[in-house]
Amino acid sequence: MLILSAFFAGSETSLMSLNRYRLRHQVKLKNPGAIKTHKLLQRPDRLIGLILLCNNFVNTFAASITTVLAIRLFPQDESSIAIGAGILTIVMLVFSEVSPKTLAAIKPELLAFPAAWIYEPLLKIFYPVVWFVNLFVNLLLRIVGVDVNKNSPDSLNSDELKSIITEAESLMPPRYQKMLLGILDLESATVEDIMTPRNEIVGIDLEDPLEEIIGQIKASPHTQLAVYKKSIDRIIGFLHLRKVLVEVNHAHFDKQSIINLVSKPVFIPESTPVHTQMLSFKNEKTRIGLVVDEYGDVQGLVTLDDLLQEIVGELITDEATPAQLQSDGSYLVDAGITIRELNRLTQWSLPTEGPKTLNGLIIEIVETIPEPGTSIDLHGYYLEVIKRNKNAVKLVKFLPKP
Structure with a gap:
């Protein structure tokens, strides 16, 4: 009975301590024990009911045998029953509870997968009893506001997933860890968080002299420049340097040539989520846009590189x-x-x-x-x-x- 009690106690801890995501991986690898374990854990109320039914039975049976032995061995001593109960409690605590549960918590798969082969037929044999017990248990839980059927222990929210990635330092390089955290953080970020502010926008003012504009084009470190008149609020469009550098040395090159080469500007509300704007850039086949506030005033500029940098951080910039x-x-x-x-x-x-x-x-x-x-x-x-x-x-x- 003590050995059976140790098995039931240890297997309960091991089954409940299993890493659900590692278990799913084992299921994908067609591990027979993992498949049976995963099936049993789909209804944890039934599994726990079966384990506790069996465990309580063997514990009670062990206590009954101890009482009978104490009475037969020491019929004249009324305290023998109490002494026997005390000895059984210590032995059961050490050998049938703490030891197997500690081992099961450290190495859950060691006991969980073999135990699944035993619990599967036991569940079929004792199903009527387990069902009857769970009927009252589930009813009691519903009274206190818990619906067993709606429980989803495997679901994670974004903050919990971030914690898992943060703690997985030994499993992945730090740069990949930062990338994953950046992806998870996209949902809470808006283009306003990552835009180049208005006062730092580099562009071509068509009111400037042509020679100054040509010099700016040749010296620009950017691939696209905003083209405007006097103020960025009066933007005409974006000029791709690859197009204009071919024309800039021609004798007929003038400001109208620049206007002819600009592409239509894209305006982005400042509250647009980063992940939404990434899809917009992809669908519209653009890489740059102006961020505007609720009044339509330009607040900044955002590019596809800015959005990607939000994910990969400093990996794509030489600055x-x-x-x-x-x-x-x-x-x-x-x-x-x-x-x-x-x-x-x-x-x-x-x-x-x-x-x-x-x-x-x-x-x-x-x-x-x-x-x-x-x-x-x-x-x-x-x-x-x-x-x-x-x-x-x-x-x-x-x-x-x-």
């Missing part, structure tokens, strides 16, 4: 990272960096619900543009302002965490 780790553990950070990118580079948790850039978050906290040398507690992260201009903070230094 120096805007958050430089120093030898003393501090970070030298360009204040124009977005909060999302700073969190991704440093694994911090600065709030992303309000201002989108570090400069905006600093100004929101201090309610002014701080002077160089100002120290700020930024939601638990301590920084010192290094450089600023008239309109914004430009460079800060985050002190190392104590």
